[in-house]
Structures are given as structure tokens and as C-alpha cells.
Amino acid sequence: MTSLTATHDLPADWRDLFALTKPRVMTLVVFTGLCGLLAAPGAMNPILAFASVLCIALGAGGAGALNMWYEADLDAQMKRTANRPLPTGRLNRQTALHFAVGLSAASVILMDLAANHLAASILAFSIFFYAVVYTVWLKRRTPQNIVIGGAAGAFPPLIGWVAATGELALLPVLLFLLIFLWTPPHFWALSLFVRSDYAAAGVPMLPVVAGPRVTRRQIALYSLPMAAAAIAPWPLGLTGAIYGVTAAALSAFFVFLSFAVMANTATEPAGMRPEKRLFAFSIVYLFVLFGALVLDRYISAFTFG
Amino acid sequence: MTDAPRPEDEIVRARQKSGARVTAWVLGAFIVLVFLITIAKMMVNQ
Numbered sequence: 001m002t003s004l005t006a007t008h009d010l011p012a013d014w015r016d017l018f019a020l021t022k023p024r025v026m027t028l029v030v031f032t033g034l035c036g037l038l039a040a041p042g043a044m045n046p047i048l049a050f051a052s053v054l055c056i057a058l059g060a061g062g063a064g065a066l067n068m069w070y071e072a073d074l075d076a077q078m079k080r081t082a083n084r085p086l087p088t089g090r091l092n093r094q095t096a097l098h099f100a101v102g103l104s105a106a107s108v109i110l111m112d113l114a115a116n117h118l119a120a121s122i123l124a125f126s127i128f129f130y131a132v133v134y135t136v137w138l139k140r141r142t143p144q145n146i147v148i149g150g151a152a153g154a155f156p157p158l159i160g161w162v163a164a165t166g167e168l169a170l171l172p173v174l175l176f177l178l179i180f181l182w183t184p185p186h187f188w189a190l191s192l193f194v195r196s197d198y199a200a201a202g203v204p205m206l207p208v209v210a211g212p213r214v215t216r217r218q219i220a221l222y223s224l225p226m227a228a229a230a231i232a233p234w235p236l237g238l239t240g241a242i243y244g245v246t247a248a249a250l251s252a253f254f255v256f257l258s259f260a261v262m263a264n265t266a267t268e269p270a271g272m273r274p275e276k277r278l279f280a281f282s283i284v285y286l287f288v289l290f291g292a293l294v295l296d297r298y299i300s301a302f303t304f305g
Numbered sequence: 306m307t308d309a310p311r312p313e314d315e316i317v318r319a320r321q322k323s324g325a326r327v328t329a330w331v332l333g334a335f336i337v338l339v340f341l342i343t344i345a346k347m348m349v350n351q
Binding site for chain 2: 010011012013014045047048051054106110113114
């Protein structure tokens with residue numbers, strides 16, 4: 001099939017277009033966006049709520065597709081991404097670009113229609129941030145790419161909240177901060193055990209530029225403010241004990257795993273069990289934390305009316 | 306006398322057919338969604 005695709009300009013297969021949207025990344029984005037929407041005060045019309053979450057998914061998909069369009073050359077050089085539709089030639093670049101721009105535009109227009117201008121504006125900015133600020137400006141230029149670029153993935157709970165309420169508040173800003181501070185340890189843990197891939201592709205990830213020791217120290221350092229941002233809503237009275245206790249317990253374990261990473265000295269992926277464990281746990285961490293946030297909100301509402 | 310269809314042509318046709326079907330579903334869903342959003346907005350603003 002690949003050789004056929006290479007010699008004949010085949011029409012795009014929808015599965016390849018779907019793969020462009022980075023469905024696995026989208027799962028977390030949609031979940032945090034949905035939780036932001038559900039944690040907001042008041043009740044949103046279910047159709048408008050569904051449409052808003054769909055827009056977050058479409059926006060994330062559009063941004064992911066723009067990223068893959070721009071990075072096709074880079075993806076071809078890395079084992080982890082070489083099998084994507086553009087590097088393998090299963091999809092032509094122009095189709096990918098049209099799809100990405102169409103999806104991004106549709107998500108913003110639909111969000112404006114279903115929710116409000118502010119939610120649509122933040123969604124548009126988050127797509128721009130991921131596709132241009134992170135992908136084009138930062139990723140190939142600075143080892144701080146993930147630190148600043150992490151903001152792109154932090155927008156969904158904010159968008160969900162604003163879609164439901166029409167305004168910003170402290171809790172969604174703290175949720176933004178939490179994902180923003182969670183992103184560096186999450187990606188640096190991954191980039192430690194796929195360091196050779198990034199090095200071969202010339203991406204200046206922190207482990208490539210500064211080495212594993214500095215990266216491990218940074219992971220541990222970032223885990224502390226991240227834990228503070230995760231727990232903060234409880235003492236500030238923005239959430240109840242269900243979220244607070246969950247956040248405290250999970251964040252303590254996150255910090256523990258991060259310090260286990262700092263204590264590790266392995267330079268080969270085979271010896272990087274702590275890094276792999278932190279990477280896997282970091283995904284569960286966000287899912288459970290946001291799940292607890294929604295549970296807390298509904299149990300509190302049920303208990304105290 | 307007609308030539309036998311080449312395997313490449315069959316793949317192209319199958320892709321076009323599947324692409325057209327998916328596009329039709331997506332456009333249909335988009336129209337239904339815009340309609341539902343409009344109705345929901347009217348209910349919310351009442």
C-alpha cells in the first residue's frame with residue numbers, strides 16, 4: 001500500500017486524517033476540557049455543553065494536525081513518529097494542511113456559536129499557541145520549548161469553564177497553572193528515555209542539550225510548584241475535601257516519583273524505570289485529579305444543595 | 306474490447322467512495338449540530 005501511495009497520488013484515507021489529529025493526546029485534552037466545564041458553577045444546556053466539548057476536541061485535533069503538517073520532516077527522523085501518515089507518504093501535505101486549517105476554523109466558529117466569544121477566542125489563541133508559538137518558534141530553537149509550549153495543553157479546562165460561565169475565575173486559572181507545571185516533568189521524563197531519537201532529529205530537548213542530570217533535577221524542581229498548584233484550590237476554599245485529599249495524596253506520590261527520577265543515574269533507556277514510571281503515572285495523575293474535581297463539585301452540590 | 310481494471314484504479318475508487326461517505330456523514334452531522342445549537346440557544350435565551 002505504501003509503495004502504491006508513493007507512486008500514485010491516492011485520495012486521502014479518512015483513517016490517516018484521523019491519525020493527524022493525535023487522538024491519544026486529544027483524549028486528555030477533551031477530558032480536562034470536559035472536567036473544566038462540569039466543575040463550573042451553574043448548569044449548561046446539555047447540547048451546548050456537548051458542542052463546546054466537541055469544539056475543544058476539534059480545536060485540539062486541528063492544532064495537532066497543523067503540528068504534524070509542519071513537522072513531517074522531523075517526524076520522519078524519529079522512530080516514535082516515523083510511521084505517521086505524512087512521513088510515510090500515505091497522505092499528501094496539501095490535504096493535511098487543508099484538513100488542519102478547516103478543522104481549526106470550524107472548531108472556533110462552532111464554539112462561538114455554541115458558547116461565547118471569550119471561549120472561542122481562548123480556543124483560537126490555544127490553537128495559535130500550539131501550532132505557531134510552540135511548533136514553529138520554540139520547539140527547534142530552545143530547550144525551554146516544553147516549558148513555554150506547555151501552556152497550549154493547559155488551556156482546555158479554562159476553555160471548558162469559560163464556555164459554561166462566560167467568564168474567568170481563580171479555579172480554572174489554577175487548573176491552567178497545574179497543567180502548565182505538569183507538562184515539563186511529564187515530557188522530560190519521556191524525553192529522557194527517547195533522548196537518542198530527539199538528538200538524531202536535532203530537537204533541543206533539555207536532556208539532549210543539558211544532559212540527564214540537569215533534566216532530572218529540573219523534573220524534581222518542577223514537581224514541587226506543580227503539587228502546590230494542584231492542592232491550592234482546597235485551602236483556598238474553591239473545592240472540597242474529596243478533591244483536596246486526592247490532590248494531596250496523588251501530588252505527594254508524583255513528587256516522590258520525581259525525586260526517584262532525580263536519584264537515578266542511568267544513561268541508557270533500559271535503566272530508566274523511574275522515568276518510565278513517572279511518565280505513566282503522570283497521565284493517570286491528571287485523569288484522576290480532574291475526575292476528583294468533578295466528583296467533588298457534584299457531591300458537594302448534592303450534600304449542601 | 307475493454308481493458309481489465311488495474312488494481313491501482315480499484316484502490317483509488319474505493320478511497321474516493323469511502324472519502325465521499327465520510328464527508329457526507331460529517332457534513333450531515335455538522336448541519337444537525339448547528340440546528341440543535343440554534344434551538345438550544347433559543348431555549349436558553351427565552
